[in-house]
Amino acid sequence: MAARHDQTTDPGLQENLLQARRGTAFFARKLNELTDAELDGDTLLPDWNRRHVVSHVGYNARAIARLVEWAATGVETPMYPSPEARNHEINFGATLSPIALRNLFDHSAVHLSVEWRDLPDANWANEVRTAQGRTVPASETVWMRTREVWVHAIDLANGATFNDIPTTVLERLLKDITSAWKTRGTNTGLLIKTTNTAGNGTELMFGDTTATDPTIITGPLPAVVEWATGRGRNGITALGAATATVPAAPTWI
Numbered sequence: 457m458a459a460r461h462d463q464t465t466d467p468g469l470q471e472n473l474l475q476a477r478r479g480t481a482f483f484a485r486k487l488n489e490l491t492d493a494e495l496d497g498d499t500l501l502p503d504w505n506r507r508h509v510v511s512h513v514g515y516n517a518r519a520i521a522r523l524v525e526w527a528a529t530g531v532e533t534p535m536y537p538s539p540e541a542r543n544h545e546i547n548f549g550a551t552l553s554p555i556a557l558r559n560l561f562d563h564s565a566v567h568l569s570v571e572w573r574d575l576p577d578a579n580w581a582n583e584v585r586t587a588q589g590r591t592v593p594a595s596e597t598v599w600m601r602t603r604e605v606w607v608h609a610i611d612l613a614n615g616a617t618f619n620d621i622p623t624t625v626l627e628r629l630l631k632d633i634t635s636a637w638k639t640r641g642t643n644t645g646l647l648i649k650t651t652n653t654a655g656n657g658t659e660l661m662f663g664d665t666t667a668t669d670p671t672i673i674t675g676p677l678p679a680v681v682e683w684a685t686g687r688g689r690n691g692i693t694a695l696g697a698a699t700a701t702v703p704a705a706p707t708w709i
Contacts, residue, residue: 479605511549517564527594
């Protein structure tokens with residue numbers, strides 16, 4: 457039997473799907489390196505151990521798959537019935553046995569990949585609604601998942617760093633974060649500058665470019681994104697606005 461491939465023929469979407477699947481494989485590798493006992497260990501996220509992170513990533517795949525099914529059938533299938541239901545699901549998953557928790561991640565990832573694979577070209581433009589209430593085309597589900605698997609692989613605190621994330625993912629993530637700050641008005645006086653990107657020495661600049669005396673956060677792209685996601689302040693410096701220390705990044709989710 458011939459192998460089945462993604463129905464979409466759009467090159468950009470195919471590349472995005474590849475990046476999401478690579479992130480899933482990376483998360484799987486970091487998860488599989490952990491023993492069952494180590495699943496009880498701490499993560500980079502307050503109040504969540506590794507079980508919570510794996511549970512969240514597993515149920516997130518199921519939730520995103522519901523959006524893809526919505527795009528395929530036209531029948532509204534929300535990600536979650538409510539924020540409370542989402543939280544309950546994560547907490548429940550964290551109580552599963554190690555083998556059941558690992559199976560949750562594996563099976564949900566395969567299910568989502570198949571839903572993407574079988575979605576026809578025309579349906580990728582169909583609109584769905586995220587858990588935050590945003591109306592987006594189905595193609596946005598690929599980025600939603602990409603962001604989850606790459607960042608949460610680092611949250612497992614098992615040796616992964618932001619240096620492991622592809623440059624294109626880091627750039628888009630930083631753009632997302634700074635856009636969220638701008639929308640909320642929390643970027644006032646804050647300017648973000650990276651010292652390198654894609655190895656070519658070109659700077660990226662985000663934030664309040666109109667400020668007369670901004671606080672400038674600068675450093676390598678991975679370090680800047682690590683700071684922007686609230687996961688560390690190593691490798692970056694703060695300049696201007698009479699500040700000597702690196703401030704905490706504004707909340708972005």
